[in-house]
Amino acid sequence: MIENATLIKQGAEARIHTAPFLTRTAIVKERFSKAYRHPILDKKLTTRRVNQEARCLFKCRKSGVDTPALYFVDTENSTIYMEFVRGTIVKDLLVTNSVYIQNKVKQDELAKKIGIALAKVHEIDIIHGDLTTSNLMLRESNQSLVVIDFGLSYISSLPEDKAVDLYVLERAFLSTHPNSEEMFDYGDEREAWLDESTRL
Amino acid sequence: MQSFSLELYPTRGHIHISFYKNVTNAEDLRKRLLSHDQELSYAFIDAKVVLDQFQLLIAANDAVHHELHSLLKTYNINESLRRFGISNSSTSIVVVKVGGNAEEVKSHLSTLIHGEEADVGEFSNSVDISSIKKYYKIDNKVTDQKEMLDIIVGSIAIKSVS
Amino acid sequence: MIAIGFEGSANKLGIGIIEHNTESGVVNILANIRHTHVTPPGTGFLPRDTAVHHREHIIPVVKEALKTSNVQIKDIDVICYTKGPGMGAPLVSVAVVARTLALLWNKPIVGVNHCIGHIEMGREITKADNPVVLYVSGGNTQVIAYSEHRYRIFGETLDIAVGNCLDRFARILNLSNDPSPGYNIEQHAKKGKKFIELPYTVKGMDVSFSGILSNIETIKNEQSCSPEDLCFSLQETVFAMLVEITERAMAHIGSKEVLIVGGVGCNLRLQEMMAQMVEQRDGKVFATDERFCIDNGIMIAHAGLLAYRTGFITPLERSTCTQRFRTDEVYVAWRDAN
Numbered sequence: 142m143i144e145n146a147t148l149i150k151q152g153a154e155a156r157i158h159t160a161p162f163l164t165r166t167a168i169v170k171e172r173f174s175k176a177y178r179h180p181i182l183d184k185k186l187t188t189r190r191v192n193q194e195a196r197c198l199f200k201c202r203k204s205g206v207d208t209p210a211l212y213f214v215d216t217e218n219s220t221i222y223m224e225f226v227r228g229t230i231v232k233d234l235l236v237t238n239s240v241y242i243q244n245k246v247k248q249d250e251l252a253k254k255i256g257i258a259l260a261k262v263h264e265i266d267i268i269h270g271d272l273t274t275s276n277l278m279l280r281e282s283n284q285s286l287v288v289i290d291f292g293l294s295y296i297s298s299l300p301e302d303k304a305v306d307l308y309v310l311e312r313a314f315l316s317t318h319p320n321s322e323e324m325f326d327y328g329d330e331r332e333a334w335l336d337e338s339t340r341l
Numbered sequence: 342m343q344s345f346s347l348e349l350y351p352t353r354g355h356i357h358i359s360f361y362k363n364v365t366n367a368e369d370l371r372k373r374l375l376s377h378d379q380e381l382s383y384a385f386i387d388a389k390v391v392l393d394q395f396q397l398l399i400a401a402n403d404a405v406h407h408e409l410h411s412l413l414k415t416y417n418i419n420e421s422l423r424r425f426g427i428s429n430s431s432t433s434i435v436v437v438k439v440g441g442n443a444e445e446v447k448s449h450l451s452t453l454i455h456g457e458e459a460d461v462g463e464f465s466n467s468v469d470i471s472s473i474k475k476y477y478k479i480d481n482k483v484t485d486q487k488e489m490l491d492i493i494v495g496s497i498a499i500k501s502v503s
Numbered sequence: 504m505i506a507i508g509f510e511g512s513a514n515k516l517g518i519g520i521i522e523h524n525t526e527s528g529v530v531n532i533l534a535n536i537r538h539t540h541v542t543p544p545g546t547g548f549l550p551r552d553t554a555v556h557h558r559e560h561i562i563p564v565v566k567e568a569l570k571t572s573n574v575q576i577k578d579i580d581v582i583c584y585t586k587g588p589g590m591g592a593p594l595v596s597v598a599v600v601a602r603t604l605a606l607l608w609n610k611p612i613v614g615v616n617h618c619i620g621h622i623e624m625g626r627e628i629t630k631a632d633n634p635v636v637l638y639v640s641g642g643n644t645q646v647i648a649y650s651e652h653r654y655r656i657f658g659e660t661l662d663i664a665v666g667n668c669l670d671r672f673a674r675i676l677n678l679s680n681d682p683s684p685g686y687n688i689e690q691h692a693k694k695g696k697k698f699i700e701l702p703y704t705v706k707g708m709d710v711s712f713s714g715i716l717s718n719i720e721t722i723k724n725e726q727s728c729s730p731e732d733l734c735f736s737l738q739e740t741v742f743a744m745l746v747e748i749t750e751r752a753m754a755h756i757g758s759k760e761v762l763i764v765g766g767v768g769c770n771l772r773l774q775e776m777m778a779q780m781v782e783q784r785d786g787k788v789f790a791t792d793e794r795f796c797i798d799n800g801i802m803i804a805h806a807g808l809l810a811y812r813t814g815f816i817t818p819l820e821r822s823t824c825t826q827r828f829r830t831d832e833v834y835v836a837w838r839d840a841n
Contacts, residue, residue: 143348153754153784162348163398177746177779179739181698192502199495205482210491211498213402215349217410222498224491270707293707309707 143169154190155292159225166225167212170194170292173219187219190292195221197267197294206261207285226289227281231255232274232317251279254286259307262288266298268306273313342450343461344443345398350409354440356401358394359447360464361434364456368429381453388433389469390425390476392490394461397437399494403501405439412501424476432456433467504580504812505533507568508804511557511597512589512617513641514540514548518564519801520572520579523808530627533572535794535801536564545677547670554592561600568800576608583807586614586817587828589642594824602822613807614817617798618643618830622654623809624802625764629789635758637749637777638830640765640798641666644745645830646708646752652835657752658708665741666767668712672737675719676730683797688734689770695735699728703740708751710744742773746780759786769796809837 146160146169158169172191174183191214198221199211213222231251234241241247255277262269269276270293278287297303342359373381384401391397406412427434434454438446451458473489474481477496483489504525510517516538522531540556542548569576584601587594605612622636636647636654644660663671666685673684678691699722702714715737723733749761761781763774774790781788795802813836 144351145348153750160348161346163402164345164395175743175747175780176783177776178743179698182700182703182739182743185700186703195499195502199499202495203480203492205480205488211495212399213406213498214501215406216501295706 142171162212162222165212167222168209168225169220169222171218171220188216191216191219191221193295194291197291197296198223200265200296201262201267201288201291204261204265206258207280207287208291209287209289226278226287228278228287229281230275231277231279234279235274236317251286254279258286258288259310263303263306266296267291268295268297268302270294270306272306272310274317342443342447342458343394345394347402347405347439349402350405353405353409355443356398357436357438357441357443357446358397358461359436359438359450360388360459360461361436361450361454361456362388362432362459362463362467364432364434364454366455367427367431367434370434370453371427371429374426382438383450384437385427386425386435386437387427387431388435388464388467390472391435391464392468392473392486392493393465395490396493396497397435399497401437401439403497407501424472433464435464504808505574505578506581506583506613506804506808506811507579508615508620508800508802508807509561509582509584509597509601510617510620510798510800510803511561511593512585512587513593513798514542514553514556515798516540516557516560516564516597517798517800517803518561518568519799519804520568520574521801521804521808523812525812530805532801533574534568535799536568536571537797537799538564539682541681544679545674546680547674550590550592553590554596557593557596561597565600565604579608579610581613581808581811581816582608582610583613583615583803583811584822585617585620585803586823587617587825589617589824589826591824591826594826598822598824602819605819605822611811611816612819612822613811613815614822615803615807615810616828616830616833617803618645618647618828619654619833619835620802620806621764622647622762622830623806624795624799625762625789625791627805628791628795629762631760631762631787631789633758634760634762634789635749635752635756636762636764637745637768638765639665639745639763639767639773641670641767643765644710644712646748647830648752648756648758649835649838651840652838654830654833654835656829656831657755658710658748661706661709661711662713663716665710665712665745666765668715668741669737669767671716672719672733675716675723676733678730683766685767685770688738689772691731691734692738692772693735695729695731695733697728697732697736698739699732699736701736701740703744705744705747708748708755710748712741712744715741738770738772742770742776745773746776749777750780750784753784753786759784761786761788763788763790764796766797769793813837 143160146158148158150157155170155172160169172187195214198208202208209224209226211223276290280287344355344357347353347356477493479492505522508519518536520534522533538560540548540553582601582605584598638645642664644664645656646658647654647656669688670684673688678687702718704711778788
């Protein structure tokens with residue numbers, strides 16, 4: 142592990158650290174091997190997933206979705222280094238920030254940002270795979286919506302896969318944020334965005 | 342000149358970055374490089390294609406990683422040299438060196454390069470955005486420098502995957 | 504209270520008799536008799552033939568269950584039968600008998616969801632309190648957790664069930680169906696050494712197995728690998744997928760217990776892999792042996808009696824069968840909300 146790393150999260154498949162990296166602070170995501178898996182399968186899966194995550198993350202960033210910038214991929218150690226984004230997790234925002242809890246205009250503004258970001262993600266056939274309010278952030282510097290954790294992402298052009306992605310988000314919203322049904326009220330905004338995207 | 346830590350490979354030494362402007366012997370330097378002159382074990386880069394020192398650090402870190410893991414890259418060296426290396430007419434040059442003593446590197450470079458050493462932060466003045474956009478395949482709509490840098494470092498990083 | 508359970512949703516015909524001591528909470532298994540419709544190698548069981556099998560054997564099996572249990576007909580409080588999910592014809596052939604006996608003996612009848620039967624029997628035998636349930640059989644592959652009076656499905660197969668994948672795999676390799684294809688795959692796998700890569704498809708908490716079957720024909724013909732190696736690789740691959748989605752569900756809801764139920768659940772390699780995963784998480788894995796994992800009548804009697812004790816009865820005119828019957832459709836009145 143890189144020097145001076147601080148463990149911030151131990152997940153089922155990866156450990157997340159922060160560490161100083163080439164004058165900046167990086168998020169260091171290290172996938173670890175699973176004892177129950179056959180070693181050949183384990184190595185193949187881990188490598189495949191590290192590569193897939195890096196590819197999806199970068200493809201999104203390159204296409205104008207705000208994501209953490211990809212810094213370095215260490216395939217040999219199943220580790221991805223990326224930008225440490227300063228900001229607030231959307232889940233925390235909706236649970237603790239009284240402005241967002243009470244102000245409908247603020248909520249609409251946020252919902253619109255989320256919609257536009259996810260439309261861009263799906264436009265380039267990336268399926269995020271784990272859309273929850275824990276995987277969305279607002280960047281401190283410019284209040285831009287940042288999509289994070291591409292650990293379960295894959296590429297697919299099937300409308301069904303994109304629909305499932307949105308369905309997962311809707312379920313996550315309804316289970317963690319009661320009374321958020323209104324945010325899923327598809328209004329004119331969607332058409333406005335579609336018009337814009339077809340013009341591009 | 343500025344020196345930076347290589348956190349992942351501390352035993353490999355520091356990354357030293359220098360910037361020279363008004364260079365007059367680019368043609369001579371280039372000739373010596375192409376003839377494998379061992380004295381020039383530095384990366385001489387045309388400052389036009391460097392947006393930010395972070396871009397250099399990421400590239401250097403990646404290079405050291407591949408060197409230590411003996412991973413062969415099938416890059417087109419000629420093409421890389423043509424795009425990022427110095428040309429006969431280069432006047433602004435960025436030099437990168439991994440390892441070695443900072444003072445020695447600094448004094449050695451001052452004897453090699455005929456030009457004016459400047460502050461490392463200054464090389465962004467000589468950047469040529471259109472070349473950068475072309476080489477890193479960045480969409481013309483992208484104007485924000487931070488976004489551009491994100492894409493540049495991502496492009497370098499993703500090379501070890503694809 | 505005593506219940507008799509009738510199960511015949513697939514190729515196992517099972518009759519079980521169970522006693523719940525409503526004061527002490529002790530559960531006694533009085534009889535658990537099973538008769539399996541086994542088909543020749545290379546073939547699977549068809550609904551029509553399976554229904555014929557159940558019809559032929561059900562009377563002797565009921566008689567044997569009554570004899571084993573030493574229970575008089577007058578002592579039985581309720582008749583429970585599998586309402587679904589499962590194969591239509593076998594389900595109906597057994598339901599008809601359950602209904603007839605209910606009229607003949609003048610007993611109330613309770614239609615039971617087969618999956619709920621597995622879950623409740625597993626909880627009773629292992630005493631797992633509130634586990635994440637991996638339900639794996641020939642017809643079902645689900646990761647389930649309980650909340651608010653429902654067993655909720657967190658992940659499931661997007662195409663065929665894992666047991667179906669194993670069965671069809673065994674058929675391609677011409678393995679024996681006696682006692683079950685899955686058992687023979689497990690024995691072959693123990694002798695396998697070489698790992699052959701097969702499609703590994705996990706999407707979030709869902710899995711897909713159909714790719715493996717289309718792949719296996721090609722691999723069998725192209726590469727020089729023994730049936731043992733193929734069985735070994737198959738088990739390592741599909742079980743890793745199952746363990747992975749189970750772990751994801753555990754992480755999602757913050758649970759430390761896993762209960763494996765269903766016919767595939769008696770596979771010791773699956774239990775071992777699950778235990779390795781759970782160990783890393785500091786938790787516990789629960790599983791049952793073939794008496795309760797494989798379809799049986801006792802689990803239907805048990806789940807039916809739990810419902811009956813809360814006042815649930817299926818009116819005779821509604822004592823039908825249904826091939827599709829989702830686990831989360833059942834209102835679980837006998838458990839606390841959380």
